[in-house]
Amino acid sequence: MSEREAFWVQTEDWHTAGEPFRIISDLPPHCTTTGNTVWERRLNIINQPNHPLDVLRQSLCHEPRGHADMYGGFIVPPNDSGAHFGVLFWHRDGFSTACGHGTIALGRWAIAKGLVESVQDGSVEVKIDVPSGRVTAEVNFENGKVVHVNFINVPSYQFAKELPVNISLPGSESLQLKVDLSWGGATCASVDARAVDMEIKPSNAQRFIEVARQVKAEVGVRGEHKDTSLYTIVFFETLSETDEAIEQRNVTVYAEGAIDRSPCGSGTGARVATLLAQGKLNGNKKLIHHSIINTTFEARVVSQQQDEGSQFPTCIPEVRGNAYLTGRHNFFIDPSDPTFPGFFLK
Template identity: 45%
Template sequence: MSGPGSEPLPPAGLEVRTVDYHTAGEPFRIVTAGLPPVPGGSVAERRAIALRPAAGSVVGVGGARVPRPGPLETVRQLLTREPRGHAGMYGGFLVPPDDDEAQLGVLFFHKDGYSTACGHGTMALGAWAVDSGLVAAPDDGTARVWIDVPSGRVAALVHRSAGRTTAVTFRNVPTRVLARKLPVATSVGTLEVDVADSGARYASLAVPGGGPFAAAGSGARVAPGALAALVPLGREIRAALLDTYDLYGVIFHEELPDTEAGPNQRSVTVFTDGQIDRSPCGSGTSARLALLAADGRLGPGQELRHESVIGTVFTGRVLGHGPGGVLTEVTGQAHRTGEHTFVLDPADLLGTGFLL
């Protein structure tokens, strides 16, 4: 558990407004008001600045001194920690785009910090931009929303029918395959993983067979019952490759019977310090697409049916190859779940909250 330290509480009147979405079950909390100024000349630079600790330190849990949270970090903690959030919370701070060609810029955040890429968040942002009227869209047809993220410029194609958003297609930055069949020593033996950079870096491997990796009674290897074994293994693999590859997450996948359109897989992504992606993972799906294309399993006109640990589905396609890598797109659904005004009472001894 991590919890409040003895840092000074923000002043009375701190108020943060959000619109919450989920994409295939994975939450995305969009901060629309109450964000302190975020310095920097680009989205990537703003993320780098956000990662820097504020000057000085405070006494944290257990008496250890920890970096003093700055204003932006205070808001991130407020929104991802209990009682206002939870360890699986994800979201985005809206910031200016890098230039006038994009409509939005975003800093992706989660309980452990700020990520470089987020496909499910890009889909949610595209849906929100159209649903809120920020970006004009036809009642029937598709609107394109350009979004600057730390890994580059991405697009959300928001599909509409009868005045409603029905699906969103995420077009990612190019994906590069970095390593194949890389041996990694783990507590269950040496495993071979593939590594790809799809805006964030992922190790990918088939779920180990037998034992705790098969969910009891289901026959499935990627299922909620297997998470107790997969999460610590994901942490092991990430820790082993973090220094070499700056790894963000680990994708465990299992094969399902092919569809008429192409491959069919179920996967779960374990990212940062043991977070579980409830969706099939947008940028992780881009990584899987590049690896399948490299194996000759995904050709022109084919698509990957990519199922999550909770049964939701993304479909992914390879659009082509460029000098930067494999060009991919991923389609899923994003739905609004609520609008919130979060406040912090200076007399609240829990401060920005806690994590279990």
């Protein structure tokens, strides 16, 4: 098939705590990528201008088939036989190294497609190779129905503490923030929402985007880690804290200004690592993490270690949520369409 020929592509759409995830398991014949690992496949795409998979990403993510806050993934072979499949995560601006809410959706999808056998009661593991490593979607059943999915992340840790970052808010002078950086499959910056004097609610979404862009620009090269740049900015506020749990609300701005409707799976994992480093999430204590639309993930530390010479502990976070099927689509993509490969307005 020529890249200029029109074609159909099928997708299955899910949402996790409100955040969309569009899955493409059968790629068009001309949309291939090379590499021995999912990380290498991602690099192959981003290093080649107008790569067919990047054009397909735009076609399915941007309007008129998607929107500026769309998310999805292309199913690809795993790194080896230890995983069920691999996935290339994508969003409006490119291909991410991690996506926790997508992993939760993929766990549900793998069960629904029969790639992994379900059980009446108990749990099954779906092993998925993503650019940042191998993650697990542990799908839990009661009476034959899925009750929740645990996203078990790659090793996560804080790597910078209280970086000074100067920003400007409308109608005020320069404001200095203290920003913590952590790794949860992607680099995440944590910012206390009280420091920017904004309530976490949908009507403030655009204001958070504007501040996040300033934070990302000011962090600059300090946010570079594992050959990636700063990907998410999590604005959080603490609602309550007991010996059993710390409850927070957050709004996560990712890529170049998209808002996560969920509490952000990878971002929640990164928050777990930061709270652990602060001594606030030891033992069996949970993080109850609410989103900007008031959906919720629960998270905890599965295991931890203190590496020699490291200032901060490394942990394996577990993030609990669920995903729901929203539809199956058969999209027609025509390169002669004047809007090809897509557009968005914000």
